Amino acid sequence: xxxxxxxxxxxxIQVEADTPLLWVLREQLGLTGTKYGCGxxxxxxxxxxxxxxxxxACAMPVSAFNEGQKxxxxxxxxPDSSHxxxxxxxxxxxxxxxxxxxxxxxxxxxLLAANPKPTEAQIREEMTNICRCGTYxxxxxxxxxxxxxxxxx
Amino acid sequence: xxxxxxxxxxGLLATVSSALGAFTFGFHAPLVKSAAAQGSNAVPEIxxxxxxxxxxxxxIRIARSEMGQGTLTGLAQLVAEELECDWSKVTTEYPTPGxxxxxxxxxxxxxxxxxxxxxxxxxxxRKGGAAARIMLVQAAANGWGVAASECSAANSIITHGPSxxxxxxxxxxxxxxxxxxxxxxxxxxxxxxxxxxxxxxRLDTAQKLNGSQIYGMDLRLPGMLNAAIHACPVFGGKIGxxxxxxxxxxxxxxxxxxxxxxxxxxxxxxxxxAKTALDAVKITWAEGANANASSAAFAEVMKAGLDAPEAAIxxxxxxxxxxxxxxxxxxxxxxxxxxxxxxxxxxMNATALWTPERCEVWTPTQNGEAALxxxxxxxxxxxxxxxxxxIHLGGGFGRRGAVHDWVRxxxxxxxxxxxxxxxxxxxxxxxxxxxxxxxxxxxxxQGGLDAQxxxxxxHMRISGQSIVAGIFPQNxxxxxxxxxxxxxxxxxxxxxxxxxxPNLLIDHAMRNPHVPPGFWRGVNLNQNAIYLECFMDELAHxxxxxxxxxxxxLMGNHPRHLAVLNAVAxxxxxxxxxxxxxxxxxxxxxxxxHGFGSYVAACAEVSVSDKGELKVHRIVAATDCGHAVNxxxxxxxxxxxxxxxxxxxxxxxxxxKNGRIEQENFDTYQVLxxxxxxxxxxxxxxxxxxxxxxxxxxxxxxxxxxxxxxFAATGKRVRHLPLKHADLRRA
Numbered sequence: 001x002x003x004x005x006x007x008x009x010x011x012x013i014q015v016e017a018d019t020p021l022l023w024v025l026r027e028q029l030g031l032t033g034t035k036y037g038c039g040x041x042x043x044x045x046x047x048x049x050x051x052x053x054x055x056x057a058c059a060m061p062v063s064a065f066n067e068g069q070k071x072x073x074x075x076x077x078x079p080d081s082s083h084x085x086x087x088x089x090x091x092x093x094x095x096x097x098x099x100x101x102x103x104x105x106x107x108x109x110x111l112l113a114a115n116p117k118p119t120e121a122q123i124r125e126e127m128t129n130i131c132r133c134g135t136y137x138x139x140x141x142x143x144x145x146x147x148x149x150x151x152x153x
Numbered sequence: 154x155x156x157x158x159x160x161x162x163x164g165l166l167a168t169v170s171s172a173l174g175a176f177t178f179g180f181h182a183p184l185v186k187s188a189a190a191q192g193s194n195a196v197p198e199i200x201x202x203x204x205x206x207x208x209x210x211x212x213i214r215i216a217r218s219e220m221g222q223g224t225l226t227g228l229a230q231l232v233a234e235e236l237e238c239d240w241s242k243v244t245t246e247y248p249t250p251g252x253x254x255x256x257x258x259x260x261x262x263x264x265x266x267x268x269x270x271x272x273x274x275x276x277x278x279r280k281g282g283a284a285a286r287i288m289l290v291q292a293a294a295n296g297w298g299v300a301a302s303e304c305s306a307a308n309s310i311i312t313h314g315p316s317x318x319x320x321x322x323x324x325x326x327x328x329x330x331x332x333x334x335x336x337x338x339x340x341x342x343x344x345x346x347x348x349x350x351x352x353x354x355r356l357d358t359a360q361k362l363n364g365s366q367i368y369g370m371d372l373r374l375p376g377m378l379n380a381a382i383h384a385c386p387v388f389g390g391k392i393g394x395x396x397x398x399x400x401x402x403x404x405x406x407x408x409x410x411x412x413x414x415x416x417x418x419x420x421x422x423x424x425x426x427a428k429t430a431l432d433a434v435k436i437t438w439a440e441g442a443n444a445n446a447s448s449a450a451f452a453e454v455m456k457a458g459l460d461a462p463e464a465a466i467x468x469x470x471x472x473x474x475x476x477x478x479x480x481x482x483x484x485x486x487x488x489x490x491x492x493x494x495x496x497x498x499x500x501m502n503a504t505a506l507w508t509p510e511r512c513e514v515w516t517p518t519q520n521g522e523a524a525l526x527x528x529x530x531x532x533x534x535x536x537x538x539x540x541x542x543x544i545h546l547g548g549g550f551g552r553r554g555a556v557h558d559w560v561r562x563x564x565x566x567x568x569x570x571x572x573x574x575x576x577x578x579x580x581x582x583x584x585x586x587x588x589x590x591x592x593x594x595x596x597x598x599q600g601g602l603d604a605q606x607x608x609x610x611x612h613m614r615i616s617g618q619s620i621v622a623g624i625f626p627q628n629x630x631x632x633x634x635x636x637x638x639x640x641x642x643x644x645x646x647x648x649x650x651x652x653x654x655p656n657l658l659i660d661h662a663m664r665n666p667h668v669p670p671g672f673w674r675g676v677n678l679n680q681n682a683i684y685l686e687c688f689m690d691e692l693a694h695x696x697x698x699x700x701x702x703x704x705x706x707l708m709g710n711h712p713r714h715l716a717v718l719n720a721v722a723x724x725x726x727x728x729x730x731x732x733x734x735x736x737x738x739x740x741x742x743x744x745x746x747h748g749f750g751s752y753v754a755a756c757a758e759v760s761v762s763d764k765g766e767l768k769v770h771r772i773v774a775a776t777d778c779g780h781a782v783n784x785x786x787x788x789x790x791x792x793x794x795x796x797x798x799x800x801x802x803x804x805x806x807x808x809x810k811n812g813r814i815e816q817e818n819f820d821t822y823q824v825l826x827x828x829x830x831x832x833x834x835x836x837x838x839x840x841x842x843x844x845x846x847x848x849x850x851x852x853x854x855x856x857x858x859x860x861x862x863x864f865a866a867t868g869k870r871v872r873h874l875p876l877k878h879a880d881l882r883r884a
Contacts, residue, residue, distance in 0.1 A: 016404060030373075031364070032367070039581055039582075040819070042819035043498065043819050073364065075363065077363070090358055093354060095357075096223070096789060097549075098366050098545075098547075128826055131796070132550070132797065132824065133221045133498075133548060133793045133796070134793025135792075135796075136830040137830060137832070137833060140827065
């Protein structure tokens with residue numbers, strides 16, 4: 001039994017304590033926007049915010065969280081896809097298959113929350129999520145657009 | 154029909170907010186209705202491609218699968234171009250494979266591979282749009298009692314010229330469905346296109362920004378159970394013994410099952426519980442004849458093939474062996490390309506519901522019809538009593554096309570639990586171990602130069618794995634795999650060599666390991682372009698000539714190959730000095746090829762530090778795909794191709810030890826991440842006149858352009874991928 005604060009709601013969760021947060025989100029709470037990609041915190045498809053910081057939910061047991069921590073998933077990032085990252089993603093048509101994009105968007109929005117004007121080098125270093133379709137250059141440009149800084153061309 | 158919903162630009166905010174407003178915690182209602190519940194005749198179907206609703210909504214049917222490559226939008230553009238409809242009212246849906254079967258393949262081939270989506274169906278989908286427009290106009294003319302020739306359509310409005318009367322598609326759609334389809338369906342002259350050739354925003358972006366896009370892995374059906382599966386990691390091995398006592402006692406576990414004779418599945422209320430319990434099943438494998446197979450041992454088999462007397466000939470003119478014997482200078486090199494996994498971000502998965510009467514499957518697939526055939530076979534039911542619902546793919550890259558091994562597994566599990574939908578998801582480890590791998594090959598190249606440094610003869614001996622032999626063995630003729638020579642063919646317009654060489658021999662000694670091959674994005678063009686384009690650089694160097702000038706001298710009869718090469722050379726100002734980046738000198742490398750009907754070239758700009766660290770700074774790429782339906786989407790495919798191609802070049806390798814793949818996740822199977830991603834500049838030659846594919850060809854020039862630039866930087870030839878094994882410190 002765990003209590004979680006997910007997207008602003010307190011939820012009672014009935015699972016084994018070692019269940020990864022990812023699978024609680026997907027299977028107990030029906031929040032399937034957060035994706036399973038590797039299960040070992042390598043790919044970042046499962047990225048969510050915990051108190052504003054990017055966390056890879058596949059490798060964190062639900063027992064590591066309490067209701068005092070604010071968990072935000074892609075479904076709760078904004079009520080209407082109006083977050084600057086989502087708007088930049090729409091304008092630049094970042095997604096291809098889109099499977100990794102919830103994780104990308106959550107990682108990018110956490111990056112900007114911590115560092116509103118990142119350098120290109122900082123973005124490249126911080127954004128370690130994997131995309132196999134190959135959207136990296138548009139992800140980079142999207143973050144720069146959302147930050148209101150010029151692209152590198 | 155599985156509706157692929159997307160809001161129009163105008164409706165974006167309202168639609169997204171209502172989706173979130175309706176969001177509830179707990180299990181969702183089923184997201185995909187069964188075909189039987191929907192009835193394909195309930196809507197005004199003008200023809201199989203076009204439905205026009207009374208509210209003027211236009212539904213365009215898409216037979217190919219969208220997996221990120223943008224074919225959904227491109228195909229809709231082609232239909233809408235001829236239909237003359239209001240693009241803002243366009244929505245799309247997939248006809249199901251079962252409907253295609255029931256209607257005598259009215260939608261044609263559903264296979265989505267080989268960069269074929271647009272180039273193989275542009276003609277009939279445009280005719281579908283044009284025929285629907287003709288019928289809608291005729292219906293309006295009939296209503297007015299005037300000649301159709303006096304009426305025209307634009308933007309979903311039909312106007313009678315002489316009287317100025319007008320009506321909309323939606324108002325006449327019902328009448329149009331009762332008309333006889335036209336026999337003569339002229340298509341527009343491309344110079345009159347309004348939608349085709351424009352970078353129209355793709356139709357499927359909004360739902361990929363807020364988590365609402367449903368992938369196969371996200372599917373939920375009432376009463377559904379979840380399955381995790383583990384097959385024998387040694388290909389060809391079987392189950393020996395199972396001890397499932399501990400697993401059966403674990404929370405949520407419903408069944409521990411044998412699947413075929415080579416896999417064990419656990420079915421539980423949630424996937425995580427199924428996976429946890431599966432890890433607790435003690436399985437003893439009967440590994441069989443391949444238990445000791447290894448990549449190292451197979452490399453020896455391929456090496457022997459490099460000099461084997463017998464090989465299947467792919468391209469031959471003149472007498473290459475005699476030319477080599479008489480050459481003033483001979484150059485020889487051996488290259489190699491490893492096994493690789495597609496590593497789609499969404500692992501293989503399918504949901505199956507089996508009863509003695511019927512079987513339905515929901516799955517991300519590149520080929521709905523092949524998925525239906527696999528379903529029927531595994532279900533033991535005729536195809537007419539089966540159905541496949543195509544779900545959006547989290548990557549395909551060829552893994553989800555020709556072979557539907559995961560569908561067979563899901564059906565085999567569901568068949569043991571009749572009436573209960575079973576969603577089977579592969580773990581990443583299972584996905585890595587049970588891939589259908591990029592074929593492993595080696596290539597020995599021998600070139601002869603005359604005293605002036607002209608190429609007089611070339612023998613290219615490929616040795617190694619055949620994809621076709623593994624998947625479609627019936628297509629092997631006299632030991633020859635026709636697809637093995639992609640990019641090296643004498644002619645055909647699909648994948649031809651871009652050089653005229655007086656004496657040429659290209660042959661293939663087929664050597665197949667026990668590792669199952671698959672069509673991996675780019676297929677055989679990938680290694681063939683590396684072998685040929687790197688060796689052309691070696692020959693140019695041996696001849697003391699500039700790599701561009703050396704190539705150009707052989708390309709006079711290949712103007713389209715030459716045009717893309719010239720385009721990148723011009724853009725980078727080939728031959729001009731490069732500016733150092735962060736104090737490091739920058740060097741260039743070139744490559745060009747032809748595949749999937751398109752001509753592509755690239756120039757890579759790299760630097761290599763004193764410690765041997767590679768940095769790829771910029772790649773300029775040119776594509777000539779003839780008609781460029783949506784240039785923005787083509788640019789995205791070109792950019793993505795460099796991620797896929799550079800991942801393969803720099804990092805990715807699957808090795809075999811004790812009969813099984815050693816790399817089980819992204820920690821050991823590494824792929825390109827953003828820190829290594831170069832800037833990509835895309836040139837699209839809108840030459841028109843033909844239709845080439847764009848999803849794959851550019852991958853093939855990524856590695857050779859970088860490898861040739863590395864030689865320019867270091868004097869070192871890297872001939873075996875991935876590059877991570879190479880010491881790039883200057884000699």
